[in-house]
Amino acid sequence: MKEIRLFHRRFNFSSKPAERVKCEHSLAHSLRISPPTAAKKSKQLEWNHELLEKNVIWTNGQQSSLKEWSEEQRLELLYEIAPSPKKANQAKLQTQLRQYRKKVKTAVDSELKKGNQAAAQFLQAVLDMDKYVPYSRIDAFAKLTMQRKKQRIKMLETYLNAHNQLCQKPPANNLYVQEGLFKIPHQWGVGTDVISLEEYVSFTSQFLMEYFPDYEVKAVIGHDDERSVDVKTGAHAHYYLSGRNNQTGKYDLRKTQIKVVNEYIKRTAPDTKLLPDDGKLTRKLSQKFGRYFQKMLFDYANQHLFVDKGLVAKLAPESERRSEKRRDMNREASLPKLERSHNYHTHQLDLTQGKIKLAEKKRVYLLDENEKTEQQLSQLIDDTALVEVQLNQLQVERDTMQLELSDLKAESSRLTILTQSLTQTVVPKLVDIFKKVVLAINAKDRGVLKKQSEYLSSVLNSVLDLPPGLSDKIVNEVALLKAPEAVAPNNDHTVTDHPNK
Structure with missing residues (x-):
């Protein structure tokens, strides 16, 4: 489970004129409209106008997009929730x-x-x-x-x-309406891809109706526009809880909340001294009340919101709660958002400053990479020139080989034609010559020398049509056949074979 922090703060508004104006301004901020009373400063930097359509509102058990509400409807809701001005009479x-x-x-x-x-x-x-x-x-x-x-x-x-x-107007000092805020701070990295804005709003209304069923939840408004377009964190919910008990008509929410916290203390820390139920708390007791209220909320959130998300909310350690940053946040809690050191505008400035630092680092990196690239480019140019020289040489060799190949093809073609010609003309003549040579040899064997001479003369005439080299060799062989024969007498009168037979 990933450990996170959950930020929750409550603001109590009475019917006093100054607090009524504060309540109206807070409601106007939540409803994204101009306050009915003049504001000291422009509020244009409190949210991102490109993301206004992301906001949602829960009233009377129904959740809808805030953009569906006209400005007149939002102003009417503001007057319904905020303390009414004091009657003239x-x-x-x-x-x-x-x-x-x-x-x-x-x-x-x-x-x-x-x-x-x-x-x-x-x-x-x-x-x-x-x-x-x-x-x-x-x-x-x-x-x-x-x-x-x-x-x-x-x-x-x-x-x-x-x-x-x-009777409908509470005493001026009584809590008339309570505003609360639920938010997971940006640094914990829990975006709307993990917990949607609708889940924030549903959880908030569920928590209030679970612990304070006799007090009307006037509205829960979810904001997801206090961030950059490329950021997913920062979603949060504002709630407005009536201070009037529906059963008794009394404005006693503070006493009821103390009673609820005391019940929580009894269940979880039975040895801890309870808070006085008359609502009169010293500063130290108020801090104790706030701490146990936070614990009660964290337990509920862990059980109903975070457990399925792999998250667990824990109270900040004492060192963190006592840090200078936390003390500054507590001091600024009552200031208008635009006057706080941590608001949408300053968060955007922090993000921009972070982007500037990142861009500077990237610039240094790119300059270094550029220098390396220039060196590599120079080397590539040299390598390219060398390759071009080698390529030219190879192209010359290729052209030479292509010429040789062309010559070889021509010679091969010539030889093919010659072979075909020889096959068609020389071979028949050779066959005829060989026949006559055989006949001449046979005539010699029979002692018919005249016939032999005729055959050999015909052979010599035929070889004139043959290629010179071939005809010369045949002539030489024929000459050997015509040489004087050595005849050896024998008893059966047979003729001795020619030594070249």
């Missing part, structure tokens, strides 16, 4: 609510003394309600027995008017 309503709450309490006591139990219990039930009270309750109240009914009904109407307008 809020102070007046608060005074009215305080005054009429006191009047209702007095009315409860008065009705009890008069024995109007139903009216007293009705008014007390209204006082005990934190949520919105339907105005139809006034009609139900009017049917009850009570003193000075018209005054009591008017009192209840005025109280409900102030109560219903203010």
Whole structure:
């Protein structure tokens, strides 16, 4: 398993005007729109406009491409999530609510003394309600027995008017909405080819609904445009979690998160002292809360996101958490992204600087290779010249051999023709000559010398048509046949053979 770091940070926004503006600006950044309040600086360097279509958004259990949302729809979502501006008459309503709450309490006591139990219990039930009270309750109240009914009904109407307008607004100091960020930093090399942006977003919503089911996940927005086109790392998810408990209507997310972390501590570190559940944490206790929240998140991520990817997220060691770089990051966490030392723009600058260094190294390498290539080229030129000389010599030899071959072919052709001619003319004559020589020898053997002489004379006439060399040899042989014969007498009168027979 490859060990990595998972970066998670939470930002709590209350209804105070300054924090409301911060929340609006953060939402505008996440939604890739201009904030409704004027920004100090241009935000054009916070993301890569070529990759805007990569971003996704999750709302109401549905995930879609952010580009499908019009700017008006995004702005409407921003106003839905961010704390509402303070009402113009809020102070007046608060005074009215305080005054009429006191009047209702007095009315409860008065009705009890008069024995109007139903009216007293009705008014007390209204006082005990934190949520919105339907105005139809006034009609139900009017049917009850009570003193000075018209005054009591008017009192209840005025109280409900102030109560219903203010009950939806949390106390200014309470956590109204929480923004969170999930990201695997670039240096760990985990790109969207390993964990897709859609998986980041799904995991984030799953984690929040698992641990904080009573708090509405307003939106999860996935970004994959804070990088270069040729880079795959840097994808991350922002979430916006309502601080209001759906069951009680109270804005108590912080207390609930402390409670959830305490439950985690009980399961994983039973000997560790729990955090105070009243939400009042010192700086040291806040650090402890953050550390165990991170551990809880890492355990969940390892089980539901990383295990199938061959990854395991671990908390940074103490030395890394206390490093100067980490302290700088913590100090800058509350600053706008463009003012931080580590943001999309500075990351792009770092990448560009790295490319420049790489290009410089490549340039030095190429210059060295160029010098080597020039030397090799010079050697190749010399070798080429030598080969050209050798080639010229070989071409001369080839031409000479081709001429000789041509002559040989001509001679071969001539000899072939000559052979054919000899075969057609000389051979028949030789056959005729050999026949006559044989006849001459036979005539000699029979003692018919005159006939022998005739045959040999005919042979000498025939050899005149033969090639000189051949005719001379035949003439010499014929001359031997004509030489005087040595005759030796014997008893049976036979003729002695010629020595050349």
